[in-house]
Amino acid sequence: xxxxxxxxxxxxxxxxxxxxxxxxxxxxxxxxxxxxxxxxxxxxxxxxxxxxxxxxxxxxxxxxxxxxxxxxxxxxxxxxxxxxxxxxxxxxxxxxxxxxxxxxxxxxxxxxxxxxxxxxxxxxxxxxxxxxxxxxxxxxxxxxxxxxxxxxxxxxxxxxxxxxxxxxxxxxxxxxxxxxxxxxxxxxxxxxxxxxxxxxxxxxxxxxxxxxxxxxxxxxxxxxxxxxxxxxxxxxxxxxxxxxxxxxxxxxxxxxxxxxxxxxxxxx
Numbered sequence: 001x002x003x004x005x006x007x008x009x010x011x012x013x014x015x016x017x018x019x020x021x022x023x024x025x026x027x028x029x030x031x032x033x034x035x036x037x038x039x040x041x042x043x044x045x046x047x048x049x050x051x052x053x054x055x056x057x058x059x060x061x062x063x064x065x066x067x068x069x070x071x072x073x074x075x076x077x078x079x080x081x082x083x084x085x086x087x088x089x090x091x092x093x094x095x096x097x098x099x100x101x102x103x104x105x106x107x108x109x110x111x112x113x114x115x116x117x118x119x120x121x122x123x124x125x126x127x128x129x130x131x132x133x134x135x136x137x138x139x140x141x142x143x144x145x146x147x148x149x150x151x152x153x154x155x156x157x158x159x160x161x162x163x164x165x166x167x168x169x170x171x172x173x174x175x176x177x178x179x180x181x182x183x184x185x186x187x188x189x190x191x192x193x194x195x196x197x198x199x200x201x202x203x204x205x206x207x208x209x210x211x212x213x214x215x216x217x218x219x220x221x222x223x224x225x226x227x228x229x230x231x232x233x234x235x236x237x238x239x240x241x242x243x244x245x246x247x248x249x250x251x252x253x254x255x256x257x258x259x260x261x262x263x264x265x266x267x268x
């Protein structure tokens with residue numbers, strides 16, 4: 001048994017969707033989470049900046065003796081995964097784009113898939129590239145939704161304003177008759193209730209966090225790194241707005257957050 005924690009990071013609170021899946025499916029695993037709340041959102045930043053910020057976070061997570069890392073950020077996953085794996089070759093790294101692609105391929109019945117994400121994720125064209133490499137007959141339509149992240153970060157996911165914003169963003173995708181919608185940002189599952197109201201039952205929502213947690217479990221098992229601890233620990237770190245993060249995390253995870261601290265991440 002390897003009782004070291006799994007490291008998970010995101011630009012803000014969105015990666016809690018991955019933490020929730022890990023808690024659910026890898027119940028004996030401890031977690032160290034970092035949310036870069038001082039520098040959110042990542043979706044409007046350059047690839048070079050995103051890579052730099054991510055490397056700083058991974059270096060911090062390594063000081064916490066993590067045994068593996070989940071990049072719970074589609075912007076990082078679609079733009080910087082190759083560079084980060086080259087920079088940190090001695091630790092397993094799971095990202096979220098590949099898992100989203102895997103789920104979409106097994107979910108779609110009509111072959112018409114929508115992808116919503118940050119500007120950087122959609123501009124990278126990573127989702128269409130990977131999907132079409134598996135099945136050239138697919139039709140894949142992407143839509144950048146830059147206002148989704150601030151709505152979630154500000155706690156407005158179920159507000160009337162969120163409904164109007166989501167409706168406007170999803171209109172062109174629904175006009176393409178998509179049957180599956182990849183939530184290509186880990187913040188977006190926090191808008192699931194609102195999104196479902198708009199897309200109805202005819203569109204399946206794909207949350208890559210579920211498959212990412214499964215892939216992490218497979219890697220740990222294959223490498224004899226799994227933990228079956230009866231008292232796993234969950235530690236949370238942020239770069240700013242500690243109390244706001246704690247409040248949202250406790251609501252979303254439905255459990256008290258006992259360990260949270262602010263880290264000067266620029267020093268790493």
